[in-house]
Amino acid sequence: MLGAICGDFVGSVYEFNPTKDPAFPMAIPGSIWTDDSALTVAVAEAIMERPDAPDFERHLVAMVRAHPWAGYGPAFRAWALRDEREQQDSWGNGSAMRVSAIAWLAPGMADVATLARASALPSHSHQHGIRGALATAVMGRAFLEGASPQEARSLIECLYGYDLSRVPDDIRPGYSFKVSCRRSVPEAMCCVLAASSWEEAVRLAVSLGGDADTQGAIAGGIAAARFGEDSIPPALADKVKETLPDTFIDALARFDVARSQVSLSRSDWGRLERWHEADFAEHPADESGAKALAALQAMQDALAPSRSAPNAGALGVSAPRKVSAWLSKVLDRRG
Numbered sequence: 001m002l003g004a005i006c007g008d009f010v011g012s013v014y015e016f017n018p019t020k021d022p023a024f025p026m027a028i029p030g031s032i033w034t035d036d037s038a039l040t041v042a043v044a045e046a047i048m049e050r051p052d053a054p055d056f057e058r059h060l061v062a063m064v065r066a067h068p069w070a071g072y073g074p075a076f077r078a079w080a081l082r083d084e085r086e087q088q089d090s091w092g093n094g095s096a097m098r099v100s101a102i103a104w105l106a107p108g109m110a111d112v113a114t115l116a117r118a119s120a121l122p123s124h125s126h127q128h129g130i131r132g133a134l135a136t137a138v139m140g141r142a143f144l145e146g147a148s149p150q151e152a153r154s155l156i157e158c159l160y161g162y163d164l165s166r167v168p169d170d171i172r173p174g175y176s177f178k179v180s181c182r183r184s185v186p187e188a189m190c191c192v193l194a195a196s197s198w199e200e201a202v203r204l205a206v207s208l209g210g211d212a213d214t215q216g217a218i219a220g221g222i223a224a225a226r227f228g229e230d231s232i233p234p235a236l237a238d239k240v241k242e243t244l245p246d247t248f249i250d251a252l253a254r255f256d257v258a259r260s261q262v263s264l265s266r267s268d269w270g271r272l273e274r275w276h277e278a279d280f281a282e283h284p285a286d287e288s289g290a291k292a293l294a295a296l297q298a299m300q301d302a303l304a305p306s307r308s309a310p311n312a313g314a315l316g317v318s319a320p321r322k323v324s325a326w327l328s329k330v331l332d333r334r335g
């Protein structure tokens with residue numbers, strides 16, 4: 001959660017003044033927390049208030065009303081300020097930038113998926129909006145549960161069809177301001193995978209030259225899960241906290257207590273697989289069979305060396321055999 005907030009702060013000055021240089025000056029005057037931080041707090045508050053049935057819509061709306069000028073997308077802001085609201089089917093990356101707390105607070109991996117989907121639905125019910133939220137929260141949790149970068153990559157490629165084979169230097173030249181989950185979430189993930197620290201992940205994500213604060217929030221949230229919140233430069237974290245409203249500081253303190261009660265030992269990722277199987281039956285996916293097969297192949301390649309490792313089978317989905325069978329079923333249904 002703090003990782004996403006600090007990433008948002010770092011990227012904020014580059015949202016409309018893009019940089020392509022990873023060595024950009026960080027936390028310069030003008031850096032602020034924005035909508036990404038506010039809605040990250042709102043999602044965490046909803047779960048902390050009622051872990052079994054969070055009211056995400058009420059908390060998202062309350063946050064917008066409390067801080068109406070935090071830089072929300074116009075359509076989202078208008079939706080939140082309306083007296084009567086219907087579910088919105090956005091495919092924007094607003095669903096992904098706000099989920100980081102879910103990775104820490106959910107009891108297990110399948111609960112991460114349930115909460116991520118529920119957090120997206122009020123405003124981002126488009127399949128790609130939901131998928132962005134799911135993939136971001138799941139990747140964060142995978143790292144918290146000790147996944148290697150290769151495992152995390154395979155899991156996300158297999159389940160969500162994102163291409164995480166690219167490195168930031170390949171993405172950066174042709175990249176520009178993208179607000180869709182599909183064109184921003186995998187790119188932020190590639191930056192986390194390529195990095196060796198929280199700061200490097202955020203520098204890479206912001207310097208893609210896109211939706212910089214949101215890229216910073218998505219990458220910063222996942223990177224805090226991968227490298228630990230302690231890896232956020234303390235001077236930066238202190239500076240960011242000085243700018244946050246008291247209500248956010250209070251939420252961060254309660255988040256620290258809440259997450260300390262969650263076991264982050266490797267949960268049964270097979271439950272995640274079954275969750276997606278049921279989810280697919282209900283909401284047919286649109287990814288092409290070829291892409292899913294390519295993802296499966298990447299996963300099998302990734303897993304092959306680890307099968308002889310001491311903790312073989314650590315991916316926990318009985319992969320590759322079981323994942324292979326699952327994907328075959330998915331492809332059969334697609335015809």
Ligand SMILES: [Mg+2]
Binds near residue numbers: 214
């Ligand atoms: Mg923003």
